[in-house]
Amino acid sequence: RHQSNNRVIMWYKIRELYLKGFNKSQIAFQLGLHRSTVRRYLKMDENTLTAKLQHRRRYPRILDKYESYVCDVLSRYRFLSASQIHDWMKEQYPDLPVV
Template sequence: MYMEIYQLKQQGFKIRRIARKLGISRTTVYKYLEKSPEEMSGWMASTKTRVKKLDPYEMLIQTWLSENPDMSAAQVHDWLMERYKDLEVGESTVRIYPAFPKLL
C-alpha cells in the first residue's frame, strides 16, 4: 500500500483523491507519506510478527464461524464479551481480524 500511495503522490494526485482511490482515510495517507521507505519497511515487518489481541481466541472464532457461516463480526464480538469479561477489544478489531472472512 505504501508504494501505491507514494507513486500516486509522485504522479500529482491530491491526498483526498489518493484516499478515495485506495479506500482509506486521508489521515492514513498522511501517516504513510510521513514515513521514509526504510521506516515503512520496518513497520510493515513488525505488523507481520506481533501478537494480535484475538490470537488466543482464533480457534474459537473459527469454530463459531464454521458452525454459523452467517455470523457477523458484531455477533462474534458480543459472544466474546459475554464469555471473556476481561477481554478489551472493539468490534472493528474483530471485523479486521484475519480469521474473520472478508466480504467480497
C-alpha cells in the first residue's frame, strides 16, 4: 500500500513539473527517474493510474508467515533492534529462511 501511495505522489510531481514547462528529460533528472518512466506516467490519466494500482498482483513474500510474530514482538518491546528480533525469530522458528 505504501508503494502505491508513492506512485500516486510521483504521478502528481511529474504532472506538476510538466505543467511548469519541464520536458521529460528534465523531469526524469529532477526526480531521479528514467525518461521512459516519466513518459509512461504522463500518458496515464488519474483514473488509469488508480485502476492500475488497484489491479496489481500481490506476490507472496518469503517472510509473510512471520509478520504477525514480528508485529507482536514490536508491540510489546518497541526498543528491540532488528538483529535482536532476528535472533529471537531464529530461536522461535528453526526453519527460518536466510534472506
